[in-house]
Amino acid sequence: MAKQQMLRFVTLEKEMPEKRPPNLRSEDFNEIYAEYAEEKAADQAGRCSQCGVPYCQSHCPLHNNIPDWLMMTATGRLQEAYELSQATNTFPEICGRICPQDRLCEGNCVIEQAGHGTVTIGSVEKYITDTAWEKGWVKPITPVSERGESVAIIGAGPGGLAAADMLRRAGVQVTVYDRYDxxxxxxxxGIPGFKLEKPVVMRRIEQLEQGGVEFVLNCTVGEDITFDAIRGKHDAVLIATGVYKSRDLTAPNANATGLVKALDYLTASNRKSFGDDVPEFDSGDLDARGKRVVVIGGGDTAMDCVRTAVRQGAKSVRCLYRRDRENMPGSRRETQNAEEEGVEFVWLSAPSGxxxxxxxxxxxxxxxKMRLGQPDATGRRAPEVIEGADYTEESxxxxxxxxxxxxxxxxxxxxPELTVTRWGTIKAKFNTHETDLPGVWAVGDIVRGASLVVWAIRDGREAAESILTYLSAPARVAAE
Structure with missing residues (x-):
């Protein structure tokens, strides 16, 4: 039966979930893709070739067992599909929405390489877990037995929350400290609602709270509590703060009113979606309505900003990027969505003031104006200035x-004994994520530099396993 439902890529074309028209989706911050119907999800999952070497799985940072849960979806075994997906991924419904599948699993799909169009892995993953929530298959964390050890996690982002989930399932007492409310x-x-609706995140956090994870919010380490005090209260500490310091641009008039940082802008917009009082938005400083907006950058954060500005009612939205379309770091899918919504990309362009x-x-x-020269240290062609081609973009x-x-x-x-690299990121061991400080681990962007949510989840899960090994070490147990 299973085989009859699979290998359908030769007769069935790739079909994404229905995408709302640009003129409608630009009016709100709701997600732009509809949900698959059950039959459509099964059909698209059945396009999987069940290849012997699943490149989709090997190119997923979490090594999700993608072929098996696609087969289960195609044959109507959705609860098993969810359980298999959840076994390797703490937040599959979030990764299904925001992972750059075009660069990871879907981009390495065997049938995509053969010209048949990739299996829509991300959309099926999202469907599986959304169905699991709807059907009540997602249960609160219930450890088999409680342990006396406690772990502090500094930072309530994806890396910290993934570790909290695994540690609580093992019965460890977990406290998460975070600077935000x-x-x-x-x-x-940071991520707008049209890519990740906030109730999707909040229900996972509620699940962690129901499972016994304690959250200490509005708490800035170094101000409200010292790092040493946290170490003294807990048996182990995991640092998962992320990276929030925006890179500055040194240029004439870089302190102009109207020049803002991406994270400040996105945070204000997301706070408004929660119904918060946001004076910087209400004053117009962080609101794009009626303005000529220029976004500088070519990554996923830049895509979030241009698409947010469209929804806020900007008069015009342009994105400056110093390389061309082929060399931009952001998701191709997000670039296409932005262009559909009216964003103009100005390639090979960089601000000088x-x-x-x-x-x-x-x-x-x-x-x-720029041109691409010889490859730089990363292998990408380095941008070079074209002399005498400057102009002013009104904004x-x-x-x-x-x-x-x-x-x-x-x-x-x-x-000062917390060792950092020459880039300022925390130095931690590969796989175990231990730092040079005894009993202290670090994961996610604070170790990797700005990266993907899926990598932070992987790091958090690996660090949780390492911490459990540390807590259970015979010498340590005997000492207690």
Whole structure:
């Protein structure tokens, strides 16, 4: 029966879930894709070739058992599909929405390479887990037995929450400290609702709370509590703070009113979606309505900003990127969605300064035209300035989406012995994620630099396993 339902890629074309028309989806912050119907999900899952070497699985950071849960979906065994998906991924419904599948699993699908169109893995993953929530298959964490050890997790983003989930399932007492008033990190305040609706994140956090994870919010380590105090209260500490420091641009008039940081802009928008009072938005400083918006950058954060500006009612939205379309780091799918919604991309362009009026308000961005030269150290062709080709792009609001850097945690937390790399990220062992401080681990972007949610989840799960090994070490148990 299973074989008859699979290998359908030769007769059945790839079909994504229905996407709302640009003129409608640009009016709100709801997700743009509809849900698969049960029959459609089964049909699309059945396109899987069940190949002997599943490149989709090997190119997934979590090594999700994709062929098996596709087969289960195709044959109507949805609860088993969910359980298999959840076994390797703490948040499959989130990864199904925001993972760049075009660069990971779907981009390496064997039938995609053969010209038949990839299996829509992300959409099926999202369907499986959304169905699991609807049917009540997602249960609160219920450890078989409680343990006396406690672990502190600093940072309530995907890496920290993934570790919290695994540690609680093992019966460990878990306390998560976070600087914000809601858990979730960038999943809550950085990623817009049209990619990840906030109730999807909040229900996972509620599940963790129901399972016994304690959240200490509005708590900035180094100010409200010291790092040493946290170490003294707990048997182990996991650092999962992420990277929130925006990269600055040194250019004339870089302090102009109307020049804002991407994370400030996105956080204000997401707070409004929660119904929060956001003075910076209400004043118009972080609201794009009626403005000529220029977003500087070519990554996924830049795509989030341009598409948010469209929904806020910007007069025009342009994205400057110093390389061309083929060399941009952001998702191709997100770029296409942005263009459908009216965003104009200005390729091979970089800011050289900003133009202001007499009061210091932004009126334009000075733009240098670029060309691609020889490959740089990363293998990508390096952009070079074309002399004499500068021009001014008129703008009332310019959003800097140039990436993020780590904060100086050893200085902020008063722990100079916490070793960092030359990039300022925390130095941690590969796989175990142990730092040079005894009983302290680190995961996610604070170790990797700005990366993907799926990598943070992997790190958090691996670190949880390492912490459990540490807590259960015979010498340590005997000492207690």
């Amino acid at each position: 809601r858990a979730g990190g960038l999943m809550t305040y 900003f133009v202001t009026d007499d009061d210091g308000n932004l009126t334009g961005v000075r733009v240098q 009332d609001l310019a959003i800097m989406a140039l990436g993020f850097e780590p904060e100086d945690l050893p200085a902020l937390w008063g722990v």
